[in-house]
Amino acid sequence: xxxGVRPVVLVAEELAPAALDVLARDMELRTVDGADRxxxxxxxxxxxAVLVRSATKIDAEALAxxxxxxxxxxxxxxxxxxxxxxxxxxxxxxxxxxxxxxVSAAEHAVGLLLAAARHIPAADAALQAGRWSxxxxxxxxxxxxxxGIVGLGRIGSLFAHRMAAFxxxxxxxxxxxQPGRTSGIRLVSLEELLREADIISIHLPxxxxxLGMIGAKELELTKxxxxxxxxxxxxxxxxxxxxxxxRSGHVGGAGVDVYATEPCTDSPLFGLPGVVVTPHxxxxxxxxxxxxxxxxxxxxxLALQGDFVPDAVNVQGGAAVAEDVRPALPLTEKLGRVFTAxxxxxxxxxxxxxxxxxxxxxxxxxxxxxxxxxxxxxxxxPVTFVNAPLLAAERGxxxxxxxxRESPDYxxxxxxxxxxxxGSAVSVxxxxxxxxxxxxxxxxxxxxxxxxxQNHVLFLRYQDRPGVVGMIGAELGRAGVNIAGxxxxxxxxxxEALMAIAVDSAVPADLLAVIADSIxxxxxxxxxxxxx
Numbered sequence: 001x002x003x004g005v006r007p008v009v010l011v012a013e014e015l016a017p018a019a020l021d022v023l024a025r026d027m028e029l030r031t032v033d034g035a036d037r038x039x040x041x042x043x044x045x046x047x048x049a050v051l052v053r054s055a056t057k058i059d060a061e062a063l064a065x066x067x068x069x070x071x072x073x074x075x076x077x078x079x080x081x082x083x084x085x086x087x088x089x090x091x092x093x094x095x096x097x098x099x100x101x102x103v104s105a106a107e108h109a110v111g112l113l114l115a116a117a118r119h120i121p122a123a124d125a126a127l128q129a130g131r132w133s134x135x136x137x138x139x140x141x142x143x144x145x146x147x148g149i150v151g152l153g154r155i156g157s158l159f160a161h162r163m164a165a166f167x168x169x170x171x172x173x174x175x176x177x178q179p180g181r182t183s184g185i186r187l188v189s190l191e192e193l194l195r196e197a198d199i200i201s202i203h204l205p206x207x208x209x210x211l212g213m214i215g216a217k218e219l220e221l222t223k224x225x226x227x228x229x230x231x232x233x234x235x236x237x238x239x240x241x242x243x244x245x246x247r248s249g250h251v252g253g254a255g256v257d258v259y260a261t262e263p264c265t266d267s268p269l270f271g272l273p274g275v276v277v278t279p280h281x282x283x284x285x286x287x288x289x290x291x292x293x294x295x296x297x298x299x300x301x302l303a304l305q306g307d308f309v310p311d312a313v314n315v316q317g318g319a320a321v322a323e324d325v326r327p328a329l330p331l332t333e334k335l336g337r338v339f340t341a342x343x344x345x346x347x348x349x350x351x352x353x354x355x356x357x358x359x360x361x362x363x364x365x366x367x368x369x370x371x372x373x374x375x376x377x378x379x380x381x382p383v384t385f386v387n388a389p390l391l392a393a394e395r396g397x398x399x400x401x402x403x404x405r406e407s408p409d410y411x412x413x414x415x416x417x418x419x420x421x422x423g424s425a426v427s428v429x430x431x432x433x434x435x436x437x438x439x440x441x442x443x444x445x446x447x448x449x450x451x452x453x454q455n456h457v458l459f460l461r462y463q464d465r466p467g468v469v470g471m472i473g474a475e476l477g478r479a480g481v482n483i484a485g486x487x488x489x490x491x492x493x494x495x496e497a498l499m500a501i502a503v504d505s506a507v508p509a510d511l512l513a514v515i516a517d518s519i520x521x522x523x524x525x526x527x528x529x530x531x532x
Contacts, residue, residue, distance in 0.1 A: 007048040012056040019293035060086040073296040098382040100292035101283035106158035109231040112255025142166040148197030153379035156203030176346035194221040206233035216241040225252035235260040243268035322361035336373020341527035347418030356412035359403040367401040447489035447498040454502035455530040461523040464497040
């Protein structure tokens, strides 16, 4: 900070007093009602940083009204009310508090489990209504049970540690965790978990692959009387299928905090005996809110001082990103996401290779962008440029950055490649073309490409023969899915071909499986590149 000049920080929503104290020592604080658009825009005119929660929208219009703005901080986990790409284009750092609610979320899952296992809400309601009905609410002990955890990110791991204290046996399904790195937890397939677990708790992000991953067919595999908890994301469990399983008595009880559509005031789960529901309260503790406010206040202070920022989301904390490098950040993140979709599991080693003129600058931030993309659709908690390397280290993944000034085919080229646990390799390359720097996929697993990576991209590998393209198009057309772009690449006529299809909407997993079966695909994957 310039000597004698106090940066101006606009507080657009209520923060913990301790957070305001951190900022007030060295900065000029102003307040505004961020939900009042007419008041917010002029208030942004001469501020260096703005702090928000969920009600204040910082979009392109708000950024344009803030020529001095250097930092946008969200005192919470999500970033849905902040236009991160627009902020990145302006060179504005975006900060959130990704670890502020993980303990609260894990504890809420435990609370839902206990409430469902011991019928606590129903027993409370009965007694409050004047009925002493002990025999109606015989519960289930947790001790000695097998607990199946679907997703071993930070929240899933915290839940597991708490369950261990109950004297349980722990099993988990997470294809992105390597065996040997889960002390006290046995890694199993999803089918094995469903068959063995007495209790199942979900801790996954919501992606095309995880949406509806537990439906009627999966619930049929579970033990009769199983208890199920979802405090992660709505839509991971089919609510109607779960309600039907509860009514039939196959599922003994459930604790649900999240729903396919929110706010939710009408679900087939509501009113069912044995089901405990809450309105997305996972992060709703005073401690989580205070942690979020304090975390972002400290990060704003660091950012305005020019120091390293642990929770920077879109730029490398504490270091400037060159103007010529910045446009490659979203492309490289997408390459990481495509890599994860193609791999359908976690790599043992990852190399980020950067070629061309861009290597005249410090491109280490591109390694962080690739890692962020690698984990974005894998873990439940938010992924940043700072915690992405930590996530890789926790999973025993070696990461390397390779640069080369020579780039024979493109002005600049970024490649993400890795070796999987079975020894197979996955690679994806991309570049920026033209004055508008349009993103293009140029290579997927050795197949030449020239495709703009839209929000939703399908990849299918099959035996090259006439009629396949038409079959795929017909299936998508019948489902109302519009194709925005497509390309078929092959090494030899009649050999294996890879088709990449950019579509306007997400393709359900069951539809993709039908398409793959109809063409005899040897590999089929869907990559969701929409902003999370």
